[in-house]
Amino acid sequence: MTLLDLLLFSIASLKRNKMRTLLTVAGVVIGIAAIVFLVSLGFGLQELVIEKIASMKELTQIQVDPKPPAAKLTKKNIIRLGRIEGVKWVSPSYYLSAQMLLGDEQIDVTLYALNPKYMEAEDVKADVGKNLHSPDAQEIIVSRNALKVFDLLEAKNLVGREATLRIYLRDKNGNFSLKIDDPNQIQKFKIVGIAKNVKESSVYIPVKSLDALKIKTFDKVMLKTTSREVVKDVKKEVSDMGFKASSIRDTISEIQRYFRAAQIVLGILGMIALLVASIGIFNTMTISLLERTHEIGIMKAIGATNKDVRRMFLFEAAQIGFWGGFWGLAVGWLMGLGINFLANSLASKFQGKAEVIFQTPVWFSAIAILFALMVSIFAGVYPARRAGKLGPLEAIRYE
Amino acid sequence: MARKPIIKVVNLAKHYKMGPSTVRALDKINLEIYSGELIIIFGQSGCGKSTLMSLLAGLDKPTSGEILVRGENLSNMSANQLSKYRRTKIGMVFQQYNLIPNMTALDNISLPLAFDGTSRRRRAKRARNVLELIGVSKLAERTASEMSGGQQQKVSIARAWVTSPWIVFADEPTGNLDSKSADEVIRLIKRLNEKSKRTVLLITHNPEYLSLADRVIYLKDGKIVRISGQIKGASRRQKRNELEQLSGVGRGVAENLFAANYRNMLDVASADTDELAKVKGVTKNMASVIKKEAQSIMMAREGFSEEE
Numbered sequence: 001m002t003l004l005d006l007l008l009f010s011i012a013s014l015k016r017n018k019m020r021t022l023l024t025v026a027g028v029v030i031g032i033a034a035i036v037f038l039v040s041l042g043f044g045l046q047e048l049v050i051e052k053i054a055s056m057k058e059l060t061q062i063q064v065d066p067k068p069p070a071a072k073l074t075k076k077n078i079i080r081l082g083r084i085e086g087v088k089w090v091s092p093s094y095y096l097s098a099q100m101l102l103g104d105e106q107i108d109v110t111l112y113a114l115n116p117k118y119m120e121a122e123d124v125k126a127d128v129g130k131n132l133h134s135p136d137a138q139e140i141i142v143s144r145n146a147l148k149v150f151d152l153l154e155a156k157n158l159v160g161r162e163a164t165l166r167i168y169l170r171d172k173n174g175n176f177s178l179k180i181d182d183p184n185q186i187q188k189f190k191i192v193g194i195a196k197n198v199k200e201s202s203v204y205i206p207v208k209s210l211d212a213l214k215i216k217t218f219d220k221v222m223l224k225t226t227s228r229e230v231v232k233d234v235k236k237e238v239s240d241m242g243f244k245a246s247s248i249r250d251t252i253s254e255i256q257r258y259f260r261a262a263q264i265v266l267g268i269l270g271m272i273a274l275l276v277a278s279i280g281i282f283n284t285m286t287i288s289l290l291e292r293t294h295e296i297g298i299m300k301a302i303g304a305t306n307k308d309v310r311r312m313f314l315f316e317a318a319q320i321g322f323w324g325g326f327w328g329l330a331v332g333w334l335m336g337l338g339i340n341f342l343a344n345s346l347a348s349k350f351q352g353k354a355e356v357i358f359q360t361p362v363w364f365s366a367i368a369i370l371f372a373l374m375v376s377i378f379a380g381v382y383p384a385r386r387a388g389k390l391g392p393l394e395a396i397r398y399e
Numbered sequence: 400m401a402r403k404p405i406i407k408v409v410n411l412a413k414h415y416k417m418g419p420s421t422v423r424a425l426d427k428i429n430l431e432i433y434s435g436e437l438i439i440i441f442g443q444s445g446c447g448k449s450t451l452m453s454l455l456a457g458l459d460k461p462t463s464g465e466i467l468v469r470g471e472n473l474s475n476m477s478a479n480q481l482s483k484y485r486r487t488k489i490g491m492v493f494q495q496y497n498l499i500p501n502m503t504a505l506d507n508i509s510l511p512l513a514f515d516g517t518s519r520r521r522r523a524k525r526a527r528n529v530l531e532l533i534g535v536s537k538l539a540e541r542t543a544s545e546m547s548g549g550q551q552q553k554v555s556i557a558r559a560w561v562t563s564p565w566i567v568f569a570d571e572p573t574g575n576l577d578s579k580s581a582d583e584v585i586r587l588i589k590r591l592n593e594k595s596k597r598t599v600l601l602i603t604h605n606p607e608y609l610s611l612a613d614r615v616i617y618l619k620d621g622k623i624v625r626i627s628g629q630i631k632g633a634s635r636r637q638k639r640n641e642l643e644q645l646s647g648v649g650r651g652v653a654e655n656l657f658a659a660n661y662r663n664m665l666d667v668a669s670a671d672t673d674e675l676a677k678v679k680g681v682t683k684n685m686a687s688v689i690k691k692e693a694q695s696i697m698m699a700r701e702g703f704s705e706e707e
Binding site for chain 2: 001002004005012013015016295298299300301302303304305306307308392393396
């Protein structure tokens with residue numbers, strides 16, 4: 001028999017007892033819907049958390065920390081890091097303490113010297129004014145907290161004003177010395193932007209401004225890779241150079257591990273429903289076998305092989321599984337969609353942020369249907385074998 | 400003319416264990432059936448005729464003995480080979496019609512072809528051809544519940560015929576039918592046997608049909624009590640008489656025709672004129688005349704047995 005024939009035959013036999021077929025399929029629908037619903041919740045929550053931790057941009061970053069005494073982040077080493085294949089740019093950073101003089105006010109701030117490109121990546125955004133763009137300009141961004149002493153409403157007026165920074169250097173032990181030995185320690189900058197989201201009192205300056213201060217080693221280096229795929233290779237190369245390399249991916253994979261475990265637990269809960277459904281399929285196929293014993297006898301008498309009969313039964317079970325899986329996926333997915341919609345409309349009512357709670361990835365949808373198919377075929381194996389083994393003469397006499 | 404039997408049965412026995420005693424359903428059956436014959440297996444119920452058919456159809460295994468179909472021993476065949484034998488070499492007609500209930504007549508008829516992997520289009524065409532041959536094209540789209548017993552049986556005959564089998568087994572095909580339908584079904588089987596020259600094994604307990612058979616095998620208590628013998632002789636005389644109907648054919652010429660293997664009207668109608676003229680007592684002129692005559696007699700007969 002051809003596969004098309006088997007398919008059409010199985011559809012015809014399933015149609016003969018529509019109610020029973022529908023109920024059996026409904027069992028699978030419930031099982032698969034439960035799995036899809038629960039696992040989608042797992043996926044959604046996972047995405048939600050990961051999204052909170054890392055924007056997509058940060059997934060391509062690697063933080064390089066020195067491993068003294070051998071691996072120091074000297075300028076030479078930073079250039080070497082920048083030459084690794086797959087690295088888009090490097091941003092050495094260095095933190096200092098400083099006093100900012102603005103008009104009559106003096107404010108103590110933490111000074112972050114970095115590559116302006118890294119500002120973006122670090123998610124420090126100027127909410128007022130603009131970001132640092134040029135690595136050469138004498139420009140700074142100031143956190144709003146640093147400006148607390150000023151009236152916040154004046155923030156806008158501060159953009160474009162000139163500020164003087166008295167920069168305190170670190171000694172060999174890492175302590176700040178409040179001495180000003182070098183005229184380069186006092187520099188004038190133009191405030192170009194104000195960052196709202198930063199908790200501390202801090203000022204961001206382009207790392208180039210420190211060139212004159214002859215800083216030998218940096219605190220850390222941020223590497224931006226060209227794509228997410230190369231992160232692993234670049235990390236390995238950085239480690240080979242003796243540095244400590246870490247990326248947000250490490251954290252994310254940790255979180256993913258926890259969520260995978262949660263998804264498996266949720267999936268198992270859904271699987272219990274599917275297990276019950278598979279017993280339903282077994283039951284339906286066994287009853288169908290008894291009802292059709294006579295018919296199987298006829299088919300064998302006119303030339304059906306044991307394999308033909310066995311496959312006819314397996315195809316029926318597979319059909320139940322496929323349609324159960326298909327509609328189960330649809331129901332589970334729609335339920336998630338419904339809850340997303342409800343949650344979002346509630347959120348918008350209370351001015352909250354709209355979030356996607358249920359997420360059903362395409363690959364998981366495919367697996368859900370495949371799983372339903374497999375479970376159904378498995379439940380159909382025994383009845384199908386029995387049908388295949390029926391002796392034609394006994395079967396044909398069976399009424 | 401020495402012919403090889405299509406079915407040869409040697410010392411066939413089928414015994415059932417029933418508690419402590421053994422029931423000998425069939426015992427010491429020896430039989431030879433030739434291609435094109437219409438054989439009736441006749442006997443009272445319980446005489447073993449259905450058991451014999453089950454064995455010949457490969458539905459059951461004998462206790463001992465051999466069944467050779469064109470030289471091949473059924474006992475040596477695997478389950479798959481037996482399935483293939485059933486769907487390509489034999490056709491089966493049952494007393495209960497045994498159509499698959501949710502399928503149309505057309506689908507039922509094409510079922511053996513489906514098991515054989517024939518394409519949907521080809522088997523639909525074949526099924527329609529057979530329905531037309533049997534004269535019940537109008538039943539094509541009906542399911543079993545929409546047909547009378549006689550109609551169902553005709554469809555089941557079509558199903559047996561669709562694969563062009565060597566042998567068709569019919570087990571009490573009229574057992575569930577009223578006398579009119581029974582008559583139609585029997586005449587249909589007879590006509591198909593003559594027309595397509597397929598071997599037919601008809602099982603019946605109705606003595607009315609015995610005259611239709613080329614040979615009758617009488618079964619009683621699992622044993623053949625009479626085989627061919629007089630019956631075959633009677634049949635031969637009857638056939639010869641049939642040929643005597645042809646103009647200019649006397650008793651002697653009829654004997655010669657029979658000896659040259661022209662046994663009935665169909666044989667003459669489908670004969671080659673030149674070959675026919677080689678028979679002793681038949682001139683070339685006469686050969687073409689009697690052939691034409693036989694053809695018109697056959698046509699009249701077929702028309703007669705066509706659906707009204």
